[in-house]
Amino acid sequence: MxxxxxxxxxxxxxxxxxxxxxxxxxxxxxxxxxxxxxxxxxxxxxxxxxxxxxxxxxxxxxxxxxxxxxxxxxxxxxxxxxxxxxxxxxxxxxxxxxxxxxxxxxxxxxxxxxxxxxxxxxxxxxxxxxxxxxxxxxxxxxxxxxxxxxxxxxxxxxxxxxxxxxxxxxxxxxxxxxxxxxxxxxxxxxxxxxxxxAGFDRPNIRYLVTEKHKPFDQLRMFLSSRQPGEPGIVYALSRKRVEEVAARLVQSGIAAAPYHAGLADRERSQVQEAFQKDELQVVVATVAFGMGIDKSNIRYVVHYDLPKNIESYYQETGRAGRDGLPAEALLLFGYGDIAIARGLIENGTNEEQKRIELHKLNAMVGFAEAVTCRRRVLLGYFGASLDHDCGNCDVCLDPPERYDATVEAQKALSCVYRVGQRFGMGHVIDVLRGADNQRIRSLGHDRLSTYGIGRDMSADLWGSIIRQLVHLGYLEQDLASYSVLKLTTAARGLLRGEERLVLARPRHKQVPAKKVGRDKVERPRDEGLFQALRALRKRLADEAGVPPFVVFSDATLTEMAAARPVDAEGLLAVSGVGVHKLGRYGEEFLTVLQEYAAGIAPASA
The missing domain is CATH 3.40.50.300 (P-loop containing nucleotide triphosphate hydrolases)
Incomplete structure (x- = not known):
């Protein structure tokens, strides 16, 4: 050559x-x-x-x-x-x-x-x-x-x-x-x-983490913020949850389908093909769905449950925005997910493998609980560094309020101690807030000095405080005893008033979706022209029996809709248009571009 x-x-x-x-x-x-x-x-x-x-x-x-x-x-x-x-x-x-x-x-x-x-x-x-x-x-x-x-x-x-x-x-x-x-x-x-x-940073992906409360409602709200028809993947932990979430999305009027290893081969193939051809908006899947996806225009990935390690999280979120256009990765972080994941790991028989997997899970939890730039945490895990905050994650876009939580932390630690270090987070919060129920009365915990000392704060806020105390090493969970909270040696100084503790206030609101990330400014495209080009692409792809992105990627169509070339030379200057594709598709795309420039409405696809 x-x-x-x-x-x-x-x-x-x-x-x-x-x-x-x-x-x-x-x-x-x-x-x-x-x-x-x-x-x-x-x-x-x-x-x-x-x-x-x-x-x-x-x-x-x-x-x-x-x-x-x-x-x-x-x-x-x-x-x-x-x-x-x-x-x-x-x-x-x-x-x-x-x-x-x-x-x-x-x-x-x-x-x-x-x-x-x-x-x-x-x-x-x-x-x-x-x-x-x-x-x-x-x-x-x-x-x-x-x-x-x-x-x-x-x-x-x-x-x-x-x-x-x-x-x-x-x-x-x-x-x-x-x-x-x-x-x-x-x-x-x-x-x-x-x-x-070659560097792990994907600056076009916006990393979002929010505490899991009513996960399906949170998912539905997130999807409602997207452009109609934008394709995305929702990852869930179990086959049962995949089926449930997909069914509820369909009931909500969203073109969704489940995908997991328990489905028949033909059914999985049909789901994947429909997704590749832009005929399906959302695939709800276990990790069985992913490595085989070469779809460039996935605009978001949602983790309904916590991944077991950062490698899986990074690879799965990386399925979004392969075309370089802005994309989002939302993680719904629930503390119960950690206990489930740890329990599954502890059931293993290979002690060395368990040690490695627990280390990886702890790193994943650290990422989810971070109150600093998430991209810096993510890159740091892979041995890379970023010398500035990314400006394109939830922490950067909406920094958490920090406050002196020394007194609140002392109350929480004291309550864990007073209940004998034999109960989980839910019971400790009930005691702090002075809940009046049969269990507390039968145990005599309504007579403890810590009973009701935190009734002025919500259960959510107490949950956030206790989670941060676990993450920072003041408390630990005994997973062998159903996630019982226990004090660590680090708690002594805090209980004695020998140190102060600053924590982040929890945030329950969803960060508004902004379409432009750090150092990623799109050329203004004509949305009507983009949709006309997209319709033409779909027709040509269906005729050829290939996914639409094989014809041209969304990034290429976006550049066409911004530059609006009207001749072969101009079309060839668009990134992603090679000589072969110009000869194969150029005439039809130029027809749409020329007609649009002349004010002629595009024919329906």
Whole structure:
């Protein structure tokens, strides 16, 4: 190939420049060097091996964990004129033979396969005498037992470095802490690989955390603040809750559907396809839904329940705003979720694994309870830093009021002590507020010195104080005894008046959704034109049998609706419009743009 990677980027994919450090990664891989890449979801990982595949002789073998993900990426590549196919169990016998024939004929640029298919003896034998451009291992954290999504079938991929010592290998993931990174490097034999950590910040995502009170009402209020039809994902802890929330959303007039591993394969496929094609607004799902989603225009992710670790939270929220446009991630944080998650972890038998998982859960709780910039907390977990507050999270947008809570904290700690350190938070709050019920009277707790000393404050406020005392280490929960509150040694100084304590007042209001995040100012688009272009995109996508974002992303349509090009040269200047797509779709999009400029109402899609 005579063109350079920059020219390929523009001609094939329609982008004018690389993001850091894409160009350096691509040049190293083209030169035949191994590479290990950690890059946030939506950061452009795929281009790091797709462009080298077009510059090196032979076929690039791409390892991908899910059939649906392979199909989306192949559809997108084919829409850009790239010779790509996937080889998996979803193919008919005739299609499978056709793909293998293309592989042997050398007419493929990229072939996507599952790890177990690639590492089968029969498939490895096929590859022995073929020209292979490179191996790309996507979602590489699946190879590590310390990763949040370990998959045993990925472990065998470590043989590739021995079987094909001269073929460059690139491993890519969006989420990996230092221990997971080292494990990936060792298991895949990448000790000599160049390692790139491309930054974890996604400034277009607004991180919001609010205390869970009436979660469905909070969810419905959040959804009512969105633009009509905006797609999003709601993650819930259990299959039962997924079903309940989805049903209630449908009853509320929202196009929603459940997705979890307990559904039939056909039903899951139908839900995913409808979501990909913008025919479904909300998918309510367990973590079974996610890795296979390559949809670029997801505008929000809601966690109805607390994730078990920051890696999962980061990856799941990263499914929003892959097109770079503003998106939101809302976490409904309930203290009961912590006890449930800890209980599930404690039921495990591997003590070392339990220790790691409890550490990760505590870090997740720390993020949710933070009263400082959430982005700084999130990035800090991955070893990155931000030297200023982000201005695009709930803490930055609406800083909590701080107040001297020494006296209130002493009351709460004293009450825990007076009830014998044998009760949970709900009972302690009842005693503080002077509740008159049978349980308190039968226990004699209505005669304690702390009974009723906090009746001037709401139960919510007392709950917030006690949660912060737990988070700050003055109280601990004995999970073996149904979340009983107990004093720690740190409580002594506070009870004796030897120190002061400043806490944050709880906030129950929802932070208003603002559509522009830090350093992310959109060009003003004509909303009517955008919707007309969106309708055309949907029709073309349906005709081609692909998701709408495969035709053009929302970001590309937004730029079209802002720049309003009226000729081929102007359309080609829009980011995301390559030469192949210009030839395939240009005429119809230009017709809509020209008619709109002339004041002609767009035809209904």
């Amino acid at each position: 005579t063109e350079n990677p920059q020219q390929t980027l523009l001609r094939v994919f329609g982008y004018k420049s690389f993001r850091q450090p894409q160009e350096e990664i691509i040049e190293g891989l083209i030169a035949g060097r191994d590479v290990f890449v950690i890059m946030p979801t939506g950061g452009g990982k795929s281009l790091c091996y797709q462009i080298p595949a077009l510059h090196r002789a032979g076929v690039a073998i791409v390892v991908s964990p899910l059939i649906s993900l392979m199909k989306d990426q192949v559809d997108a590549l084919q829409a850009n004129g790239v010779r790509a196919e996937c080889y998996n169990s979803s193919l008919t016998e005739a299609k499978a033979r056709q793909v293998l024939a293309q592989l042997h004929d050398g007419t493929l640029d990229l072939l996507y396969v599952a790890p177990e298919r690639l590492m089968s003896d029969a498939f490895l034998e096929r590859l022995q005498d073929m020209a292979i451009a490179l191996f790309a291992i996507d979602e590489a954290h699946c190879v590590s037992q310390w990763g949040h999504d370990f998959r045993p079938e990925y472990v065998q991929l470590g043989r590739l470095r021995q079987l094909f010592p001269r073929i460059p290998l690139i491993a890519l993931t969006a989420t990996a802490d230092s221990q997971t990174r080292q494990d990936i490097i060792e298991r895949l034999g990448l000790q000599k690989a160049a390692c790139y950590v």
